[in-house]
Amino acid sequence: MSKSLLIENARIIDPASGRDERGTLLVVDGKIADATAGIPADATRIDAKGLIVAPGLIDMRVFTGEPGREYRETLASASQAAAAGGVTSFVVMPDTQPVIDDGALIDFLVRRAQATAKVNVLPAAAITKGLEGKEITEFGLLREAGAICFADGRNSIQNASLLRAAFTYAANYDMPVVHHLVEKSLTGEGVMNEGLYATGLGLKGIPAEAETIPLSRDLQLALLTGVRYHAAQISAAKSVPLVAEAKKQSQRISCGVSINNLSLNENDVGSYRTFYKLAPPLRSEDDRQAMIAALAEGTIDVIHSDHDPQDTEVKRQPFAEASDGALGLETLLAVALRLVHNGQVDLLTVLRAMTSRPAEILGLASGRLTPGAPADFIVLDLDYPWVVEEKKLLSRSRNTAFEGARLMGRVMRTFVAGAEIYTHPDAQGPAA
């Protein structure tokens, strides 16, 4: 006997097809089914009460502490935070102890995730052994073990010849390469955006060119090798035309942005607030507006959370000595919806950047509501008001950059493979 679920009275939004209409969503055996072909009599029915039903989010950049630093975050705690934020799949970066640079470790992650995580955990394998930027990893074996893509996490590979080899070899297996952009010699001891604010605080600045120079190199090598290349995250206005130009030449090039660089700027650093110490750094307001415009016009494909749990020990430090990173899984969607409520980017575009675009880049069947796709979806109250409280977040760490933020829009229910894995207290229980 098949198990089926019917979400009724919903506003169905499917960014992949552009569908936005009143309707129902049928799920049979964990997959989206065609409701017009008939509804099983024994289907469990849920009244969505007019709320949005959309694909679950796919977050392309998440750090955890498992293995090695479980006190910061485990796959289980990250997945709870993800579920509460409407994220049904996330790519976990290889920056763990040990580094995920070996097939056996991918296997470990896959098993741990199956045993402990409620959402789909997609492991990224390191591009270079130990994230040292010296030798490429065993791409073929890592892919066989279940790596979804190659990424060097927080590390940015400096050697152009090595990158060329990595891109060429990844193209051999048609695997996407995701690369973080830092020209290390130009960043130097820089800890925030270069400019008046950094100078006033007596902090060393990071110029935009520390991003645009490696971006330009990567794009040229991507065109040369034909690799599926994803610029992990851009932050500077000057990066946008470089990406736009390269995308004209190849559809295998894509680009991401952190929710932080869409919603915050260098002023938020205020008086050495280390929860706003991020990589890439928060840039100027002009840069932030350029990121929003690039998202709206499609130069930026993906919004991710850059979820990076850090403990108090490494954050309660003088700014230059504190670790980079902020939480993001639970606030990603609601913070992104600010752009919609402000009228800067339309809802379909914002959702597409967190659902169908990452799915296309990673080659996933999810991220859409077409029949046959995995039934990973959310019920979203677009106008639900809430205030971010650090104490209520489900992550093991507390380093949110949105403490006290007033947000509008909240996930009421989250489903993975047709099973409800998160229910907001204000969601109505299933109708009889």
Add this chain to the structure above:
Amino acid sequence: MAHKSPPETSEQQPGRSGSSPVFSKRHLLGIADLNQYEIVDLLDRAERMIPVSRQERKTLPTLSGKTQINLFFEPSTRTQGSFEIAGKRLGALVVNMSVRTSSVTKGETLIDTASTLNAMQPDVLVVRHSAAGAVELLSQKVGCSVINAGDGAHEHPTQALLDALTIRQHKGRISGLTVAICGDIANSRVARSNLLLLNALNVRTRVVAPKTLLPKGIEDMAAEVFTDMHEGLKDADVVMMLRLQHERFAGRMIPSVREYYHFYGLDAEKLAVARPDAIVMHPGPMNRGVEIDPSIADGPRSVITDQVEMGVAVRMAVLDALLPAGGTK
């Protein structure tokens, strides 16, 4: 509406301090936290402290019974000594704690150090640290007053106050003067604090340095920016030289000491374009033959030793202002 300048000096009160209005701040973390009236008030208080150090019995009882801890994460001879003498002349129990950076990186965080010291019930902590913002962070974790004795390239407020007091002693005023700050602006907390203070007192501020030592945004922090010493020093009333940490820069930010000295070292020829009565200052310690010619450093227009004397008066005034007399904590 016309901008109203603050009084250059408030009414001089004879005798002891303590007659000034209550200084409402708990900490002195930076000049950025002070308004022009508070700056002038501190300078007035410091001026009244000058005679204390010149008399035979160099003491005031105002901080009797109080404990001052000097916590220096970065080595410093003159600033630490100056704070120690200032505290002792006011009757405080002064304890010097030199924390070697290595022991801090061995595991004890700044916060740990702060709470350990806080448990010893000091009344004031005087803190120097190599990281910008570290002193402010520490101040959030202790129950006593905190004085910033220099945090990275951020601020060094007592240095700016003693520089201003030295200028006032020599020029009789501060407002309306032209002050040229020359050298390693990019890495200097002294430059930042001085710019903030001098701008607040309507000084025409100039910075003079090669472009590699001028940080981004400096044009919004100084009235005029020069890369040529002759242009930058023209008609200046005060020439303030900064220490060049040449061992850190050689071959990068500046090609060589020789080249730097040739173009940016203060010598008689360059000083000649400043006003005839211009004074020369330096926060010390000096690199003679790098940023300043020995004959200028030790010459008649140098007020460098006066700065050291004013340093004690300023630090006494700041301690006195933050820790009002009477009663224990």
